[in-house]
Amino acid sequence: MKLNNVADVLVMGAGPAALCIAAELVQHGLDVQAIASKSPLEPWPNTYGIWASELESLNMQELLKYRWEDTVSFFGDGLGGKGNICTNHHLDYGLFNSINFQEALLERCNGLSWQLETVDNIDFRERETVVICTSGKKYFARLVIDASGYKTPFIRRPKHDQIAKQAAYGVVGKFSSAPVEKNRFVLMDFRSDHLNANELEEPPSFLYAMDLGDGSYFVEETSLACSPPISFESLKARLNLRLSNKGIQIDEIFHEEHCLFPMNLPLPYRDQPLLAFGGSASMVHPASGYLVGSLLRRAPSLASEIAKVIKKEPLMPTSQIAIRGWKTLWTNELVQRHRLYQFGLQRLMSFDETLLRSFFDTFFKLPKKDWFGYLTNTLPLPRLFIVMLKLFYIAPSKVRLGMTGLLINKREKI
Template sequence: MKLKNFADVLVMGAGPAALCIASELVQQGLKVEALASNSPEAPWPNTYGIWAEELESLGMESLLGYRWTDTLSYFGDGKDLVGLEPIKHNFDYGLFDSLSLQKALLEKCNGLLWRLETVEKIVFSQTETEVICHSGEKYSARIVIDAIGHKSPFIQRPNKGPVAQQAAYGIVGKFSSPPVGENQFVLMDFRPDHLSEKQLKEPPSFLYAMDFGENVFFVEETSLACAPPLSKNILEKRLYERLSHRGIEVKEILHEENCLFPMNLPLPYLDQPLLAFGGSASMVHPASGYMVGALLRRAPALAKSIAEAIDLNPSLSSLDLAKEGWKVLWTPELVQRHRLYQFGLKRLMSFDESLLRNFFVAFFKLPKKDWSAFLANTLPLPKLIVVMLRLFYMAPLKVRLGMIGL
């Protein structure tokens, strides 16, 4: 006997990952249930950046709230690199209009109701999966997808030691003078001239900044990856020291942003009966921290595979359905690419501040189509290997030695 809340698929979560996969499942004509402890209409607290071309390839560039053509990075210190001139990327970057993205995904959900519940337990059987909530309510589905995020307690994965996390502290505000140029976006400002000798020996961080117009700017001090992560207090202190060194005072804070998420979270076990999507499924790019582009690209194929599996074999067990989903979500090629990126991140985490700056100078000398696809995780495996080898041979000797751990 089926429970009254029985569905083809039950999605847990209400963030970008949950909305992406739920909307595609609805588009496949499946009966979908959705559970979350927060409303899917609640504003998302953080900003989401993406290279504009990546979004254009999906026909979704209208969802950008901001777009910059003048994009650049700073890696010099006037000593081991020539001058302090920026590297110009000549590649448009944008920030999602989070409300527009949220609204577009909710509209694709065709009125799907999110039940405000906190999941307590998940019980698997041969034919279905039952979700038991703190309220006492029970929900049942052919398959359940965990899109709660990387902190989900329900997804099983191997323990491979400390997990490196990207941490950032940022403010949207008004300043005594512009922290970046007019209509300008700075991907990475690694200039270390404001750091003490002691700070130069600590894990490095960089400035990520942009002009929002009307004398409003977003500045964020970011640690690419570190285990344990740099604290909010350290990043906030570094941000203010960086600004002060350039004679810039914060006049008004309109919004504060705190980010902390894993970069090298191990892949989940791909034979478990609970499927995942987004941070729960380790979909954060290990080399860049980006994920929203991957969510938008990979959700349609996953939803289609689940719909086809249910249609072809209505008696397929929850475990077998989950296995079909895992096979699409983490193909052998995607697994290998993920491992390569994680290996690269491990090497970068061993670099000191100077070596890291020199690495990025070499990285952005790659052809634009290569470095941009590297950051978006859209390079086929053979091409990714070629690009990584090319980077190795292009890099200065000391960077190459660092890449091989010498």
């Protein structure tokens, strides 16, 4: 029995998270509506990187625009961050072709049209949810999924006084000389020989960079997590200082990128009648900041559970459908893993620049399958415990003290 004029599911948002879950729901034959304040056809402003094997496991590697075999990091040689010791990751990395990715998801939505509205309020009833827009229009659905991003005012979660955000300022363009070696991707360049003593005491940042071919490059100064976040102005100044220290000038800018998102957003209350997906569901990886791989892996199971409930139990209250969705999205294992990652992030946020370089130098000495699984949140909980213990065992003494919270430094106030 289907209520008149009531959709099965209404999805809020028009970014990667919204399109991922909407596409899966449509593929299950559900009646889906979508609302967003901007068109899903509007190009996404940011680039999305991913380890190529993540897409290969989903048979989606054709969505990559760029792919690098030469993937490296630099952590300095222990002498104030200087030195050119190169850590080779031996794992392909890629950037999505954002346009193709967006079009592929829209195609799987089978012509689903987005209502361009701004949501003002949401009213929960026993067997339907009413989405009320600023235009005065109302939309009705058995279940509403908020995939509009971490800034949503509609998802309830515990308060957190110190929300740490990853911030990045990047440039795609041409340079007076190559900032990256030919055909190379640099995951993290923590070398700090361009910084003076005072600057080394500031919250650390690193260079994320890649050769795009045809004489163009993408360089981005990135802060892992900081509360309050490092400003775009500061990151831009650091990037220019890093480049000028090597005698490199920016000749032409094709695109500027500004990224800012929370890394330690508390998990939402999982008994609320409004379901979430993506950033609004705290799905950003607290340790790495990655999200897209998780969207692609977790959308199918969530959509499958929602479709099963709506089709087989048409009289189930809306609140119970949402709870079934929350239990699927955030299983007990995923919740425990998330807590472990947040604990690790909290410790890293207290590390100064020297300690952070030493930590990552140690981290990438782990077996590839372990650090890859850690960064992608694909390690089963028992294995995650083992990997964290292994990391502690092989770490230098100061890093161990920092990981246990026994080493107090100037950033500890964070």
